[in-house]
Amino acid sequence: MWVVATAGHVDHGKSTLVRALTGMEPDRWAEERRRGMTIDLGFAWTTLPSGSTVAFVDVPGHERFVPNMLAGVGPVPAAMLVVAADEGWMPQSAEHLAALDALDVRHAVLVVTRSDLADPGPATAQALDRLAKTALGTSVEAVAVSGATGAGLDELRAALDRLGAALPPPDLDAPVRLWVDRSFTIRGSGTVVTGTLGAGRLAADTELELAGSGRTVRVRALQSLGAPVSAVGAVARVAVNLRGLDRDAVGRGDALVTPGRFVVTDLVDVRVHGDPVADLPAEVVLHVGSAAVPARVRPLGTGTARLRLARPVPLHVGDRALLRDPGRHRVPGGVTVLDVAPPELRRRGSAAARAAELSELDGRPDAAGELRRRRLVRAPELVRMGVPADGVTAVAGDWLADPEHWAALRTRLVSEVDRYAAAHPVDPDVPVDAVRQRLGLPDRALVEALVTPPLIVRDGRIGSGRALPERLRKAVDAVHADLRREPFAAPDARRLAELGLGPKEIGAAVKARLLLRIADGVVLLPDVADAAVRTLHALPQPFTLSEARQALRTTRRVAVPLLEFLGRRGATRQLADGRHTTDS
Template identity: 75%
Template sequence: MWVVATAGHVDHGKSTLVRSLTGMEPDRWAEERRRGMTIDLGFAWTQLPSGATVAFVDVPGHERFVPNMLAGVGPVPAAMLVVAADEGWKPQSAEHLAALDALGVRHALLVVSRADLADPAPARAQALEHLAKTTIGDVESVAVSAVTGAGLDELRAALDRLGSALPAPDLGAPVRLWVDRAFTIRGSGTVVTGTLGAGRLTAESDLELHSSPVRVRALQSLGSPVSTVDAVARVAVNLRGVERSAVARGDALVTPGRYTFTDLIDVRIHGDPVAGLPSTSVFHIGSAAVAAHVRPLGTDTARLRLARVLPLHVGDRALLRDPGLHRVPGGVTVLDVSPPPLRRRGAAATRAVDLSTMDGRPSPEDELRRRKLVHADELTRMGVTAPGAGWLLDPAHEESLRARLAAEVRAYAEQHPVDPDPPVDAIRSRLGLPDRALVERLVAPPLTIRDGRIGTGSRLPEKLQRALNAVRADLDSHPFAAPEADRLAALGLGPKELAAAAKAGLLLRIADGIVLLPSAPAAAVARLALLEQPFTLSEARQALGTTRRVAVPLLEFLHRRGATRRLPDGRHTVAAPPS
């Protein structure tokens, strides 16, 4: 299917032409038929000589209904510009063409209508001259009369040629269906319609509306139920569990996780100088029309604060319209859908320089360079193909972070000489990183990660080492006589120092304030295995040559390790005597 929007001045015969081509009535409302003019969007379709189907989005031509016109033209890839032979180029002809130009429409057909009332040549020449100055450029033109039928066959053939020249839609692209109508059908619920410009819709598809999940109940295209709709196509979507009041023209159904929902964007303006734009304009994209506060940044770049959130991509084409003057100041290319804040002095000027290098073409390398650190999912939502999964780092920034990490680890070790290996989360916080996995990625030899800490391989301070040597010497001669608290205090061994020694594998802490050599558990089991099984606490204490203060926590330690077992009568037994 090809989808074509009409464009042109009011009462130049757009709807009459569509009616003649399709045999359908595009004007949906009695008021439109009574007044003889299109007020809202109309839709009709027909089969062309090639067998292809063309669907028309018939838009209003009156200046009061330009927002409705833009809602119809916005999502459509091609236009049929209609100019009446007896009236020629008119103000709304110019405004509609300016809108097509601003939106970057490149495929169009000029139709000179009412050729039975005047020579079409002057109107044709005038219109072609205007078209040649826009993105549309040179186009085919056809003169017709809907009254006599003259030229209609030529128009159908020209529409065939226009459709065949359109670029093939990207069926793998994410869906963004801009809603142009929303209504309720009894027994089915809420139905929305729109032009599917890219991607594929299926019944039971999961989509997002206003960042919330919704599900498709059923689909129709050209009035018939279908299970799948491929772009480009007119489609009606029956939504499951969505109230009619929750959706309106200008909303969009999108593929989950594939668009950034934002109300702040940086853009390039094509048209009037940014400095001359009104501070408040209307931002048109798809079928949406949203008030936008304009903050100039560079000569042709600006920041737009939108009145509501929209699902956008880098590279989206839109337009700004000054409703007070009934004109289109310029087209818009979206450069950034997640721009940085401008809080510091000079930030706006710096941002203007950055924007001057951006062209709106999504580039993962450029986004990484600018953002330094970004999650792949965020890039995807921006419309940028992510070069990997998870957190992505700009190579230069990664090297800078690795150097900073090494410096922070050294600083931590200087501040904590007894326990020099910093926790991963402590370094993550110092570097301002969002995920500890990034710290683990940055750690490189000689640094290591073990038990949630970054190992530095640092030697213990000399004073601490001498104190530990003294304790170890005591334990070498009496392995189960854990030093008393006053002995540890005299050596300067408090809880931190003992924890550092245990971490270094120099001592084994079996309870608070009670330390033995790391070999003590195995030696204790060997001695206890020589006792008659089972044995009492007193017998264990005597066999180990120690006090109750040490024997009780040591047996508890051995129980936790599974080396010994406590029996119901309070006695103990070695679980697995050594071989």
């Protein structure tokens, strides 16, 4: 179990308490020990009476170091809030509690220190009253201790055991998002980063991505609680030795993530918990994980806003973060991420429409809801948003569709095919790409997936399977009558013109497989190739063009392209002397 150890003033005996509990020094810097004040994040751990391990992220209490404090709070599921019996509730206590509330931390133990210097009762009552008005509620256990004398430490250890037992189990199958709070180099090993693994698992040789850079790295080695491990599951404090990443390329606020499992974005729509959205400053700092990112606020509606971040960060729908107003040294509220890939707001009234849409969202990942809003989305994109696509059937490839939208598209497709056929009676089959553009679809595979009988897709076009127009059909029937008498006497240009068969009409008849075009202006019956091969095969092999022309009872105009056509199909072969043969 990892717990944030947070105090409401400079220290309130917090570091002394952590030392007494763990026997470890949480203050890493000599300056911290000299001044008796936590400046940066410290780490310590111990074994509880139950045999489980509790580990502490010791965070600063002074207001000057609140950003450091927030970097340690983000990934940790529980808190040990420390208040001094002789000083009581302090302004920084309120800011730390506001941060915990903004991040929706629901598990904590209250420790009233310096109980050897003053009656802990008033400070305990005051603190519990403040905690009851936050996400922590009224179930927080309080323990009075003295780090100096050791009084109450056994009771605190027992309370920490009960706190650990009450925590929900971490999601070990979740993708990794390790927020980095330290990075350094070890000679002979290379770059090492530390952070709190809030979900998922890490193991040696795990592939990760430095979010926002596109750079892929591998885990060379791992440590947890100061000891080498081959694998570790959440929640855990880890030191990760990385292969393929320079020390200068990574630092506090960066994140190592499972590739392809997060949207790295600088634009999010959020629900704000705390101050009214209209009262938020135009510029705030968004604290998420160990990152502190400046952001511009655009109010959208009651309780919702759009944040434009100074740099992209890896986020999921449902993530909790907090807003800090650095100018006034306060936390105006927390946020729940509603959309990590929001639409642009360009048209007049689009912000109000967006606010109405967001008003129905609560930040819980919902595949059906996302499909209703997005209409079409690829499954990997939904997964990157943190929205499981389980149970949703793809309509084409990895494309997912809202059922109502998909049905409407199918209706529109039929209308588009009918409209095109009415405008192009000779060539009524509409190109797939033309339909794609008319329906506003991003992929032609979606168009083809929409086609159902009696519509068919053939040669990149969609047709209804209807017969040719009556005038064209009569003209084709006349050609058939001519060719049945002389199968290789293709009608000449005058005959085609007399029948009204221009290039478009011939193209339509060819597409309907009623004619075979072997060259421009040269058409025969569709099954003529087999008859031609039989006739030519009966000739002495090899044979000349003239001999073929006479056997087929046709002209050179037809014989030349017909032999070329048969040659392309492999039915005949032209020899070096110009003669032909049907022998393979």
